[in-house]
Amino acid sequence: MLNASWWWFFGGSFLDALIGPNLFFPGEPFLLAAGYLLSNGPVYGVVSVLIGGFIGDQLSYFIGRRYGVNGRRWLSQRIPKTRRAIARARLVLRKRGPLVVAIARLLGPVAWIMPFIAGSYALPWVTFTVFSLIGLFIGVGQFVLAGFLLAQGIELLPDMATVTLFLKEHSLFVIAFSTASMISLMLYRSKSWKKWLNISVCWLVVMLGANYYHFFVGDAYAFGAKEITNTKQSLPELDYTVYPGLAPVYQAQPINIVVVGSTPQKLMDELGWIENKTFSRDDVTFSRYLSLLSKELPPISDLYWDRQPQWYAYQLAGDLINRKHIRWWYAGKEAQSKKEIWVGSVSYDNALKLAHYKGIITILHAIDPDIDMERDKVAESASEAGWAVQYKQLGKPVAYSKSRHYFSDGRVVVLSKKKSINKI
Template sequence: MFDGMSLFFGALLDALIGPNLFVPGEPFLLAAGYQLQQGMWLGVVAVLLGGFLGDQMSYWIGRYFGRPTQKKLVSWKPKTRRIIARCRLLMHKKGNYVLIFARLLGPIAWVVPFMAGSHKITWSRFTLFSAIGLVLGAGQFVCWGYALGYGVENIAWLNQVSVILSEHKLSVIALVMTIGFYYVGRKRGWRLLATKSLAVFMLAMGWANYNHFFYYSDDFLPPEDDHLPHLSLNEAQQLNYKVYPGVSNVFDAQAMNVLYIGDNPRNLMEALGWIENQTFSRHEIDLKDYLLLLKQKTPPVSDLFWNNQPQQMAFQLPGDLMKRSHIRWWQAGLDSESQQAIWLGAISYDDGLTLTPYSGIVTVLHRVDPNVDSERDRFASQVQQESSSYQVELLAMQSPIVLDNNHDYYSDGQVLVIR
């Protein structure tokens, strides 16, 4: 789609004063980076050369026509006199920094070469620092294009950044709304601005919570995978026995402490008197449904993520809204010996409510008792007492875990294995 001449002229028009108001340069820079990943380096040369010549042309246009243009602008709009004076002072005091970082500051880059010429910055000084700025500004989009060609999902840290930004988008929007409100209020001298801004932030976070749970909770639901790995019990011990309240790895881990080998744990859970819960990611829950489930004392279970996927089913023991035992289940593979499914479970006890960061938002959720071993052992006793057709044992699947900055629980590291 983009040959060398197209990339050259695209970068040139993006840098040239006048046309750069209408011609975006990003597609050409991204295309050059994409081509570089494919082994074609001439595209990068073309965009750098086009951007350099565009800056030079804008500089000389400003050199010869900048002052007359400014005078006409001031006579037409007298209020621009102060703006132009501030720009001249900035170029005089911080001109080198402006030339270097202009391309990182969005629309400012459109006029900086023209202003540098009109304010009589020496050509050699302009050429040196604007060239550095060109490499920095154009280079960032070339790198993004290279990453797109390589595949963002194949770059671990870049993929994680993408997940974090996507997961936190609602909170970012809420924060931007609050900052915008505060800025406008400060400009206009509103009274009680701090209190009003806090109220706006609370409303914005309420909006973020509502949209997260009732509209966007299934955004990270992966496609169903029919090709489950075959695992022996020894191989199952190497699985990651931690789950997280979000897809990205910035959240503290919670415990995965049950392993079930059988067709499906649903039959066992129902036989033991556990109630199946709805979950936000796998059920269509609206506000009316949510209130009805609260009335029935079986509120939906918030999603936890194992290997970037939310639980496939969840259960709770009968209880009240504040205190309840619950377990989430994920299918991890097939047992090599019995050809039955291997399920991993995270069992814990809800003990009241707490304000907590969760999956990109701050919300009110149940407080999880950090002593997850007691709930695991209680479940083991229940299975042994209620059903003689299941084998139960505790196996050391991981090292003991302490309550720290990376975990919301402590454990002896043993996992309850049910066959």
Template sequence: MNEIGFLSDLIATPMGITVIVLGAMADAVIGLGFIVYGEVFFIAAGYLAATEAMHFLLPMVYVSAWGGDLISYTLGRRGGHRILLKVAGKSQQRRRAYRKAKNILTKYGYPGVTVSRLLGPVSWVVPFAAGSMQMPSGRFALFSSMGVCIGVSQFVVIGYLLGSGIELHWQSIIHEFMPLMVFGIIAVSASLIIYQITKQHNWRLPTKVLMHGIIWCSAFMLMNYWMFFYGATHSKNKAVPIVTSRLIQEKFKVYPGMSKGYLAQPINVMLATDLPLKEIHQKMGWVENMAFSKNRISIIDYWRSILNKIPPVTDLYLAQSPQLAAFQNPEGNIMSRHHVRWWELADSPYPERTYAGSMSTDDEIRPKPYKGILALIHDIDPNVDAARDMLVELIKTAYPHASVEYIQANRRIIPEAPGDYSTDGRIAVIRITSNAAAQKNININSPRLFSAGDLFSAKPAPKCPKQKLPACNIAASSV
């Protein structure tokens, strides 16, 4: 792991970024593409985006790869056979790749430019061959850009997954992304068929754009319908109690899917109680939401819940387990609402049941990655700390005897950091018992901070003297 960390530090420099960008370009330039393997640079870009928050590097890599295609196309258009003789030399393998590239372009036309990005060594020659065959530059640029998006993305995603610390169990990955692959293949196939039809009948450009738009919008809607209503894939994942060691291992984060490649939401509240969750929230004036993993929801149920201003919640996963229950404020609607999801913990020092919760505020609806597809779901207000503190105040109002203490269980995430939220990294630990006299109040305005290792300890974190104790270093490192 030290070697990996050293390598990450080495490439996460101006020189390393320059090498990645130039390598992505050289991959498609005729001649250089035979000796420069762009896959390495695409994976490195995805890895840095995940580990070093260098998301700006991704568009640079895509544009650079596209630029390599355009350079190679220009060389083929102006130099043609003369440059090919110099580049290929006596290599029969390179000459064979050039002939194969010309055959693909002759047989398939413009779609051949896009698909060639998935054909290994042929992709190094196709832009040059397209130029030498005097393919119109504007259309080449369009289909080349689509090919770059497809070809480069497959390696960027692999790098991002590796950087996120995901174990690549191919069976689970294929299962997660199967809907996206199936509907993607159907949409691409339909688009190619429409392209051939429009080409034969010489349809106008607005009609072509409309037809392709209908195909992709239909694929998007069918994919969402299959995921949430018809396929019932959520019902296969039931909520199970989570051990606290897994909670710490997951860094107090939950995800809209089985892997960690999605944008996370924080665990920012915990509740220890001998009362039912539903009773607590009813006393607060909140209502329970349906969830796709817990309820079999039909289209009629879905629209009825929207009219009642209690739309279902999409599932979030903690250690691959969906939430046990979810609740929202009754004043919410489909666009904006406060809500909390709860996961039961299997081990706790308290005699009461203990739950880990993710409290947030929905503020808009937009397309986002969810369980292997692109879904139209809620986006949360980045200020999750305000939502957490609001829930604490509501519980204190409903249960004045409730004890509340804040622990420093995660690092601070500043607003400028990439992701869906910013936070001070603290978790509000709330304890409510049916016996109010036996419970001791804790002053919420004077929170004591704990380290992640002391998550459920009744003892506060040690006060750090000038010469810090080991335990103090642990607490400081978690901030």
């Protein structure tokens, strides 16, 4: 841990903000050090640099109020490198006023003399104080954050394999976006009164083309999937989240049902579920896709558990918008019992939405947030069909909010086939 008292951080930030010393004294090392210290727990470094910067700004402002024109003239004559900064600060202060005070710490040399200039031009003290505080948090915060991240180490940054996977998975979207942007720019420069209509049509056509290529032509499902290497598992150690893509940038959906010692096909057959096609496991051509749509059995979009696409997908009878569906993944065998483990994600589609899915933007079904209700219905049906049902707290409770698209108590239904007893 960095061993330094509060005054060390306060003094560095204060001198960095005070007019005169700040022209020669670099304060960034102290701000970075405060972030480094914060990564280990103590917050006094961050508090000290904020207080030091605030007092330095205030003193610089009042020095400007007191000495005004003479102070600017003295700085320009004695320290020539301030002339350009003073002229620029005066210009932007007159044009933008408080906004410039707030962002001055992001404007290089302007930050050195902005509080002094604001005081010399009699910017109201309350206005200066409010907006300089905003600027203080922005300017100091960027270096504190940088110091914090540096202290955490390179592990915070994705490795090259992750970056490569992200770029490969999103390459089609990048090409489509760039193409649509260039065409839109050419259309925008035209004098046609239809240019906005043409731009809209351009984006629609390009994105539809990207979707068609993704689902029916390209190799989006031919890379990145992970093969099972460790077949010895225990239920508490499994991951109970799945994602609509391989790169670690997608919203999670829950694993909420597990079958132990049997296959999901047997369960699904007994409960009357219908098997679906998927893009990763089946060769779905466009004509086949239209045929499945006509039967109200469209292919189910892929989800990935442990970087594997689902092995099987099923749905209950429904229409093109509303349907219950479940995906299954093989998770290996229990370490002790050697029984097969299959994990599943069951949910209910009740709407359509624009979604970020496997590197593209497309229209997919939206799931009902109450996934626990669908889990409980499967458990009830399985119990009636003679399956043993257990609820285990294997997942984490998740509250529904704008950043999450489902809520759950985190419990997982564990199903196993009851042993039949032969009666004599």
